[in-house]
Amino acid sequence: xxxxxxxxxxxxxxxxxxxxxxxxxxxxxxxxxxxxxxxxxxxxxxxxxxxxxxxxxxxxxxxxxxxxxxxxxxxxxxxxxxxxxxxxxxxxxxxxxxxxxxxxxxxxxxxxxxxxxxxxxxxxxxxxxxxxxxxxxxxxxxxxxxxxxxxxxxxxxxxxxxxxxxxxxxxxxxxxxxxxxxxxxxxxxxxxxxxxxxxxxxxxxxxxxxxxxxxxxxxxxxxxxxxxxxxxxxxxxxxxxxxxxxxxxxxxxxxxxxxxxxxxxxxxxxxxxxxxxxxxxxxxxxxxxxxxxxxxxxxxxxxxxxxxxxxx
Amino acid sequence: xxxxxxxxxxxxxxxxxxxxxxxxxxxxxxxxxxxxxxxxxxxxxxxxxxxxxxxxxxxxxxxxxxxxxxxxxxxxxxxxxxxxxxxxxxxxxxxxxxxxxxxxxxxxxxxxxxxxxxxxxxxxxxxxxxxxxxxxxxxxxxxxxxxxxxxxxxxxxxxxxxxxxxxxxxxxxxxxxxxxxxxxxxxxxxxxxxxxxxxxxxxxxxxxxxxxxxxxxxxxxxxxxxxxxxxxxxxxxxxx
Numbered sequence: 001x002x003x004x005x006x007x008x009x010x011x012x013x014x015x016x017x018x019x020x021x022x023x024x025x026x027x028x029x030x031x032x033x034x035x036x037x038x039x040x041x042x043x044x045x046x047x048x049x050x051x052x053x054x055x056x057x058x059x060x061x062x063x064x065x066x067x068x069x070x071x072x073x074x075x076x077x078x079x080x081x082x083x084x085x086x087x088x089x090x091x092x093x094x095x096x097x098x099x100x101x102x103x104x105x106x107x108x109x110x111x112x113x114x115x116x117x118x119x120x121x122x123x124x125x126x127x128x129x130x131x132x133x134x135x136x137x138x139x140x141x142x143x144x145x146x147x148x149x150x151x152x153x154x155x156x157x158x159x160x161x162x163x164x165x166x167x168x169x170x171x172x173x174x175x176x177x178x179x180x181x182x183x184x185x186x187x188x189x190x191x192x193x194x195x196x197x198x199x200x201x202x203x204x205x206x207x208x209x210x211x212x213x214x215x216x217x218x219x220x221x222x223x224x225x226x227x228x229x230x231x232x233x234x235x236x237x238x239x240x241x242x243x244x245x246x247x248x249x250x251x252x253x254x255x256x257x258x259x260x261x262x263x264x265x266x267x268x269x270x271x272x273x274x275x276x277x278x279x280x281x282x283x284x285x286x287x288x289x290x291x292x293x294x295x296x297x298x299x300x301x302x303x304x305x306x307x308x309x310x311x312x
Numbered sequence: 313x314x315x316x317x318x319x320x321x322x323x324x325x326x327x328x329x330x331x332x333x334x335x336x337x338x339x340x341x342x343x344x345x346x347x348x349x350x351x352x353x354x355x356x357x358x359x360x361x362x363x364x365x366x367x368x369x370x371x372x373x374x375x376x377x378x379x380x381x382x383x384x385x386x387x388x389x390x391x392x393x394x395x396x397x398x399x400x401x402x403x404x405x406x407x408x409x410x411x412x413x414x415x416x417x418x419x420x421x422x423x424x425x426x427x428x429x430x431x432x433x434x435x436x437x438x439x440x441x442x443x444x445x446x447x448x449x450x451x452x453x454x455x456x457x458x459x460x461x462x463x464x465x466x467x468x469x470x471x472x473x474x475x476x477x478x479x480x481x482x483x484x485x486x487x488x489x490x491x492x493x494x495x496x497x498x499x500x501x502x503x504x505x506x507x508x509x510x511x512x513x514x515x516x517x518x519x520x521x522x523x524x525x526x527x528x529x530x531x532x533x534x535x536x537x538x539x540x541x542x543x544x545x546x547x548x549x550x551x552x
Binding site: 098129130132135136141200212221254261262265269273 | 401418434438481541549
């Protein structure tokens with residue numbers, strides 16, 4: 001006699017699914033309350049990029065961004081998830097416009113939060129001008145939504161990280177959750193190496209990439225508020241936690257951010273490596289931070305790390 | 313036109329703008345006598361954490377103290393590409409500068425960007441593209457991405473890229489492409505007084521609402537963006 005397979009609850013499935021490995025659609029399905037996701041302009045409408053054919057490149061029916069609404073612990077939320085496996089999750093005209101429309105609606109409603117699941121290398125080169133402008137419009141739309149009282153939360157833990165203009169949009173969000181592989185930066189490792197030489201940044205030195213741009217450093221620095229383990233359930237819990245913490249946005253938030261960033265420059269501006277910054281933060285054996293398992297790291301980060309609460 | 317020529321033509325009544333290693337900070341007197349806050353990046357300087365924090369600080373210090381519009385002059389490199397800048401969180405510093413400009417614009421301090429030289433990528437996002445109205449001066453040569461880098465990534469020859477660039481404004485560098493996309497609202501003339509042109513603009517500033525996508529559609533540069541954004545907005549409003 002065989003024992004019947006136990007039903008796997010959505011939470012268990014989300015707990016056992018790597019956020020890093022999952023597709024944008026799987027992330028949304030497991031992040032939100034089961035069955036609650038409804039997409040706007042789904043792939044069946046085939047709203048593809050009008051520019052990729054100039055380069056004989058394949059299109060994707062959702063242009064690499066999934067937007068819609070759903071529920072998180074029964075509360076309605078808007079969501080946008082980038083697909084890092086399509087053109088590195090890069091921003092093009094259609095991809096960007098979907099997020100802009102979502103943020104404009106959120107601003108009008110003024111009470112429904114927006115979750116952005118970043119997974120992007122930045123501007124899509126083949127439509128660089130449209131992508132750059134879309135990012136500028138998104139930054140403006142995020143700030144207009146936040147000024148109207150909307151909470152905008154960024155979740156960062158995908159294959160493509162959060163680079164280029166994606167990093168600037170992340171910097172506009174009310175709060176961020178990041179996992180260890182979720183890198184946040186403007187210039188990517190290869191871009192720095194190409195422009196400044198391998199002595200400035202060796203893009204093949206993966207340990208250097210993680211400790212300079214990775215989630216642990218961003219959490220300790222106060223760039224991200226919550227550190228998530230690399231599974232969808234952890235990101236769900238992080239999103240819920242952040243939605244409960246975010247305060248109103250006003251001029252004082254920007255004044256506090258100015259102070260927070262200026263303070264960072266004066267404390268760590270002369271540091272040459274992330275390990276020097278962590279040591280200056282008072283972490284003993286800072287060189288072991290990259291190896292710490294998530295639970296131990298979170299304990300350390302909560303004790304030592306800064307947060308950007310009310311200062312972003 | 314050099315920066316000095318531009319400032320002289322913009323502000324015949326005088327200005328107090330200092331250029332400290334490519335970071336422009338100060339204020340100027342407008343024709344009608346009121347003050348305008350001025351900041352910017354000059355001499356094709358890269359925008360890194362040290363520059364960005366001074367620019368955002370200059371704007372924040374004027375909030376509540378001064379009134380009037382804000383001018384952002386742009387002749388920059390890209391964002392500073394360095395280990396140190398990324399280590400310290402360049403994305404936050406650039407975002408912060410953009411946020412401060414956007415917040416000022418939304419709260420009674422209309423922002424104008426004046427692109428008179430080069431700019432690219434993150435530097436353009438944090439300065440000119442974070443203003444309400446971005447003006448281009450003849451000779452400005454922005455490049456979101458330069459063609460040699462694009463050739464490397466797309467594995468196409470420069471000749472092939474240049475040929476494609478003739479058929480679309482969507483990827484190639486240049487002021488006229490950014491005008492067609494709706495990123496640059498208008499170009500001014502070097503032959504007329506810049507003060508006159510500034511006065512005309514200030515007398516009839518567009519509303520603070522972001523209209524760059526409709527501008528891009530009207531100019532044939534971005535045919536889908538405005539409609540897609542509008543459709544998503546409508547669907548989202550129905551869904552609440």
